[in-house]
Amino acid sequence: MSRHLKVASLLFTQAHLSGEPNAREAVLRGTRESLNSVAGLGLDLVVTSESIEALAQNVEQAEDPARPGSLLQTYMEFAARERCHVAGSVKLRVGGRVHNSAAFISPKGDFLGAYHKTYLTSSEIQEGLTPGKGPVIVDASWGRLGGAICFDLNFDELRLGYAALRPDLIVFPSMYHGGFMQKIWAYSCRAFFVSALYFEGGGILDPLGEPLALTDCYNFAAIARINLDRAVLHLDFNRAKFPEILRKYREEVRIVIPPNLAPAILYSESEKRSAMDIVREFDLKLLDHYFEESAAANARARA
Known part of the structure; x- marks a missing residue:
C-alpha cells in the first residue's frame, strides 16, 4: 500500500x-x-x-x-x-x-x-x-x-x-x-x-x-x-506488461522509466494493494532477481 x-x-x-x-x-x-x-x-x-x-x-x-x-x-x-x-x-x-x-x-x-x-x-x-x-x-x-x-x-x-x-x-x-x-x-x-x-x-x-x-x-x-511503496524492475520481460497494468489500475499505479538506464520503478498509489502485490499478480521480474538469474545463467554457460 x-x-x-x-x-x-x-x-x-x-x-x-x-x-x-x-x-x-x-x-x-x-x-x-x-x-x-x-x-x-x-x-x-x-x-x-x-x-x-x-x-x-x-x-x-x-x-x-x-x-x-x-x-x-x-x-x-x-x-x-x-x-x-x-x-x-x-x-x-x-x-x-x-x-x-x-x-x-x-x-x-x-x-x-x-x-x-x-x-x-x-x-x-x-x-x-x-x-x-x-x-x-x-x-x-x-x-x-x-x-x-x-x-x-x-x-x-x-x-x-x-x-x-x-x-x-x-x-x-x-x-x-x-x-x-x-x-x-x-x-x-x-x-x-x-x-x-x-x-x-x-x-x-x-x-x-x-x-x-x-x-x-x-x-x-x-x-x-x-x-516508499515501490518495486524496482528491469524493462526486459516486464515492459510489455506495463500497458495492461496501467489500464487496470489507472491512477492507482505509477510507473517511472528514466532515460537511458533500462530499469523502471513501479509505485502503488493505492491503499488496496502494494507494489509487490502488483509484481506478483503480473509475474514481474525485480531488477535484482533479473541480475541474479543472468549471473547464474552465465556461470552455467561457462561450465
Whole structure:
C-alpha cells in the first residue's frame, strides 16, 4: 500500500562563518531559523548539513544523547513541534568517544539512534574524532532509514553494506557534493537518497538516482513528496506488461522509466494493494532477481 512522506533537505547558508569567533552561536541561531522556515509544511523528515557540526562544535562541545545539549535540543524541539523525523548533523560523545554523526530524532522528539561517519578524513582523526563501525539502519515510523556522511560516499564497502540491508531512504549530511556518486548510491541501494549540503545542488533523488527536488540560488530547501511503496524492475520481460497494468489500475499505479538506464520503478498509489502485490499478480521480474538469474545463467554457460 502507498507510503507517502514529505521530505526536506536544508541548504546550509553560513559557510562564511568558518573560523569566526562567534560561529557557534550564529550557526545554532541559523539552524533554528532554517528549521523554522519549513515549519507548518506537514513534513515527515528534515535533513541538515554536516556543516552544522563542523562549525558549531569542537570535540569538547560534543553532545551526549542522554543529556542533550543545544544542538540536539534544537532538533528534538522541532521534531516534537512538527511531529516529524529529523536527521541532524551533530558531534556526539558515546562511550567516551566523539563521532561525526547524523542523529535520528522521532516525531515525539526522542533520540532514535545515530549513524556515525565510518570514513573520517585525516584532519578529523587528528581533531580527535573516532570513526563509526559501518552501516546503521533505524526503524522510522514509515520505513528503514540509513545514513552516510561526506567522505563516506567514496567507499564501496559501506555502500554495498547498505545495499544488502535494503534501506528505504539514506540521508547524506555533507560538506562534499559527491556528484554522480550520489546517483550511484541511490541506484545501488534501490533507496531514496537525501543530501543536505553547504552549497547548492543538494536534495532528493529517487531509487534510480533521478532528482526529484534540489536546492538552488532561489530555493534554500528542497522538498519532495515521495512514495516508499515501490518495486524496482528491469524493462526486459516486464515492459510489455506495463500497458495492461496501467489500464487496470489507472491512477492507482505509477510507473517511472528514466532515460537511458533500462530499469523502471513501479509505485502503488493505492491503499488496496502494494507494489509487490502488483509484481506478483503480473509475474514481474525485480531488477535484482533479473541480475541474479543472468549471473547464474552465465556461470552455467561457462561450465
